[in-house]
Amino acid sequence: MIARTWRGWAPAATADDYQRHYETEVAQHLQDVPGFQGARLLHRMDGDEVEFTSIVFFTGLDAVRGFAGEAYEDAVLEDDARRALSRWDDRVSHAEVAVSL
Template structure:
């Protein structure tokens, strides 16, 4: 499994509106892409800005390509993002998922 992370920053006063925007656009688009295994939307408000971290889980690089395009390292944006984001970061980050455990469900496996 592959985890893909994207980071964005919006003014704090737009934080709730941006979350609603994500729920209408990015989150459903992730979920509609074959091979998507889930999405987490994380937010941290720091003074006058709100940081968003989206973590999506994928079954393969090919599945990510069907969402993001051939260059999976490039972030994907919607035209309306410019109404919220203070800047558009160019790249996302990918991680190999080695294991996961839900609360109370055991231990992570050794590799």
Template structure:
């Protein structure tokens, strides 16, 4: 199993709206992709910025490709992200899951 982590930031005053967007648009996209084993959104507020991490689990690299494209580590963005994110980090981080409980 592969864990895929993406990080993004938004202004704190836009964080609740972005959280809603992620739940309504991004999470169904993740979870609806064959080979996705689950996805979560994590949020941490720090000063006037909110940090978001999406943590998704995949059965294979092929499953990730069907979600994100041929470049496995390239971050996937949605058109709506333009109105929320402070920057666009180009890559995600992958980890091989060694134990789960």
């Protein structure tokens, strides 16, 4: 299993907008991706912003490519996400899940 990890930051005023976007639009899109195995959205205060960390699980890199395309190391952000966030990582990281409890 592959974990795809990405971070983005939102002002406190629009953090709920980003979380709502993730819970609806992102969740709906991911459900349609063959090989999708689940996702977690973490958040924490980081100064005046909320830092979000998205961890999405896929069966393998072919499934990741099914979601993100051939440039799968690039972040995938829809317009609603870009409006809610103040900044984000342009690149994502991928790692094999070694232990799942």
